[in-house]
Amino acid sequence: MCGIVGYIGKRDAQSILVEGLKKLEYRGYDSAGIAMYTEAGLQVKKAKGRLAVLESHLDGAPLVGTVGIGHTRWATHGKPSDENSHPHTDMTMKFSVVHNGIIENYTDLKEELIASGVTFVSETDTEVISHLVAREYDGDIVRAVQKAITHLRGAYALGVLTEFEPDRLVAVRNASPLIIGIGEGEHFIGSDIPAILEHTRNVFILNDGEMAVLTKDTVELMTIEGNFISREMIHVDWDAVTAEKAGFDHFMLKEIYEQPKAYRDTMRGRVDSDLTVSLPELKLSPAELANIRKVHIVACGTAYHAGLVGKTVIETSARIPVEVEVASEYRYRCPLITPETLVIVVSQSGETADTLAALREAKANGAHVLAITNVVGSSVAREADSVMLTMAGPEIAVASTKAYSSQLIAFFLLGMYLAQTLSTQETAWVRGIVAAMLALPEQVEQILDNTDALREYAESIAVHEHLFFIGRGVDYAVAQEGSLKLKEISYIHSEAYAAGELKHGTLALIEDGIPVIALATQNALLEKTVSNIKEVKARGGVIFGISDVNEATALGKAVDEVYAIPATHPLLTPALSVVPLQMISYYASLARGNDVDKPRNLAKSVTVE
């Protein structure tokens, strides 16, 4: 959340900054702005709203120069407004700062600065940094930044430009991601790689507590205390074109349809011809695995929901108890971690701040940390002991689809690998499931060929403000993901319940006509779930049921409409049942006229706590 870009070189900085911000807009779109050094000195242009608003301002009065910084905002402190937009400046307008993160002690700093005569123009935490840098400046912007940040507590990635030294750009990273791009006679700052991929594939990745000083010809890396460091350059071989819409109306729709490929790519090289699973990336020997007494799965949002499925998969296949917890809670409750604990962190971007903090907490307590992430070289991938990459490819839509479902595939692979290595299940059982996994991509294609009923249903619920999902077991886990997806992009207030739990209170909200989506893919639990469906119907709920083809007739008798997914092993149904829920969310969002790919208030990779 919040995207930072910076440029210093010989070319037109404005167009490079704006193009970079376009690639970063998924990180926030409450406002955007740039600061550049021009003939008239330091100039700032910024505007509330999407990047397009800033662009229209710049069209009328472009900034001309070859050095600058830019920012796209996801609001934390202060509402989206022109004043709260970045870059922020000091009172003399000589120093400009862009910031991603949260300064936790900004209230104290602000009071202190006000007492010393500073006037603030915004409600942001960031503005204190520009005033601090200005106060500390004595002719060397690097030293001024170093001194200023000694006062800060919290998370920050910074880009700093001063009118007094237009040949230098300063970048700082502390608990918010930042990378440096290396060109020829030009250098770049970016919150992530896509922001600069059009210009260079060579990058340095900054670690926490490090900073970089850029000129057009040189990059110096140092700790924030000023000790020089050397760092291996990384060459990125992503294809910038992969991140285009390829004919789909929205990135989300494209990504939903890429799921069969994502499943195949995530399984490729990990499933052998004899239906055994290889996971060389898991850096634990069979003997070490046999010592694991418990597993903690830690993640946020959608990745947390993948972890809920992972719990069932691992407990069933490996008979090891699993706890799943949201990362922001996990790290603050002194979790009981021992060296016999395997901690699995799940993050699409690998930059989720809460998840990263939990990873560090777990490592500090001696646990082996396995990361499931989609981004090679991300903070989570670099700091974990073992890394299982999901091969979903770049995910651009804010609402995650293929990254989530590829995380499910990763958990299936891990579960089967554990069962096979620990001999906790029969070989035939493992092979049966692996064979069923190989059929999943084609089964998803079958669902994607059969979406008319989903579209119609989505259009029918678009007029509602409340909706409930129910299910038992892994159906409940998928129900939670379906509910979140619908919330994120349709803004319908939906909520998922364990089917048996609704009657313990929330049933009070069911009244005539309230739509309820019931997942009932677990044949062994069908009768119990049908009993709960009847309780809802008796209060006027209108029910859309999802089951596999074998149970669709039985479920159809109890619900108003039923959608059948292909039959698979009961453990694997989430990888199929989530697809109709994604499509319902997509169409409901469309029907309500929302911006599917950029839902209000949200950002793609959540790099603040």
Place this chain on the structure above:
Amino acid sequence: MCGIVGYIGKRDAQSILVEGLKKLEYRGYDSAGIAMYTEAGLQVKKAKGRLAVLESHLDGAPLVGTVGIGHTRWATHGKPSDENSHPHTDMTMKFSVVHNGIIENYTDLKEELIASGVTFVSETDTEVISHLVAREYDGDIVRAVQKAITHLRGAYALGVLTEFEPDRLVAVRNASPLIIGIGEGEHFIGSDIPAILEHTRNVFILNDGEMAVLTKDTVELMTIEGNFISREMIHVDWDAVTAEKAGFDHFMLKEIYEQPKAYRDTMRGRVDSDLTVSLPELKLSPAELANIRKVHIVACGTAYHAGLVGKTVIETSARIPVEVEVASEYRYRCPLITPETLVIVVSQSGETADTLAALREAKANGAHVLAITNVVGSSVAREADSVMLTMAGPEIAVASTKAYSSQLIAFFLLGMYLAQTLSTQETAWVRGIVAAMLALPEQVEQILDNTDALREYAESIAVHEHLFFIGRGVDYAVAQEGSLKLKEISYIHSEAYAAGELKHGTLALIEDGIPVIALATQNALLEKTVSNIKEVKARGGVIFGISDVNEATALGKAVDEVYAIPATHPLLTPALSVVPLQMISYYASLARGNDVDKPRNLAKSVTVE
């Protein structure tokens, strides 16, 4: 849910049945009905709606007789309607049945009966039972019932009366509670004790798979296979008067104000003068306790929320990992239970069907089961290995208040007992917390003396349809309970989030004016929570904060309004912070003109799955 009453004797059966149903109405109030043997043979009167509707029907045309059965319904199969009301009869109107529970295979049975020529008049599962009893009848109602129930799968408590044998009443229990009351020349059936307490204090409690045959002079107890059994009679020493409103407008309000007493009563005899805790009811020796490797807390609804606090308390005090799960999920996912697992089940009534099933699953797997319940002699209390009684007294309002908060006290006592027995914390730490516990009743009284701001706030949110609660750690646990309470009685769609998790999706629902209640009683987490509050405020959320007096000023700067609770130990804050949330729910329900004590769709003790 669903209440059953039955009478056979010499007095006017109608008034006894109706008075009994009044006491049972908390179990369901979708419809009510009675069947009696009169001069005109078997007669049935029933009506949709509250019991008062039935009463007005009976006023015009009373039934006269000395034997009958009655029922108050919480709808599971089929909407509330006259036809779906109990008692149900066969086609000849000679057999009548009242039923609490769910017949899971009723669809198959119904199809089979229809194929054999039976006509159904209701949508209920129960009606199949009356037709089955009629089909099996060959002159002996006991044998007919025994044969009929061999076809049933599911949960049921039954009362059966036939015109052919008006001197006998048959009662059956399988997984739904039923008791038999013993009078002089008269006998009673009841779903629970209060239904008959006015007439007798001597009861037999039926176990699963047992039945009773009542005449006015005799009670025969037998298994459903027909083997006679003997049972110890229980003498109940409850005071029927305790269950009156005592001048309060609603039972809920009375029960909120009874919390200081409930806390004192639950601590009485368990806290010694040297601030150590005694728990003789815990039937595990210190050596056995030291072998406990993990704890599972299993419960439903409000009791589940008490378990969430219990997790933090036990993990902090005893350093034993705790998993908390809703009972309907727990029993179906093959939980990994070993003899080193302590399973704690929590249920106010001790009759919650899902919780009882989970208890049995845990015992079958060799775990020691500790029950925390409010009702002595309840199914859960009878079947658990150890029982900690909460001393909240009878709770009548459907929305639980004093039972929940007394469960918190039980967890505090248990946590301190474990810390002291296992030496996992310093003695001074334990004594400090126990001393703070003793101050809680008076601190609750302080809150109850200061409710004007809560009433005003509740009235301001009553116009809203959406509301969110946020908090971290135990504040998040209490937030979930506060949210459920508000849903149950105000019907506002509220939802609780871990404060750090909102930004991972649900933040999309925050728009201008949406009310958010933020709990921030954990001083160590205050800055982090304030950061999340700022994220919400930046999107237009209007925030009501709750913190302790020491942090109220700091929190007040970030929120629109702040309510301060007295300061206590951070682990104990839930026992205080829940009180303002209860009051907000109560006043919001009042402001919306709802029936506070009997919210729509709900029932007090959930005895179906």
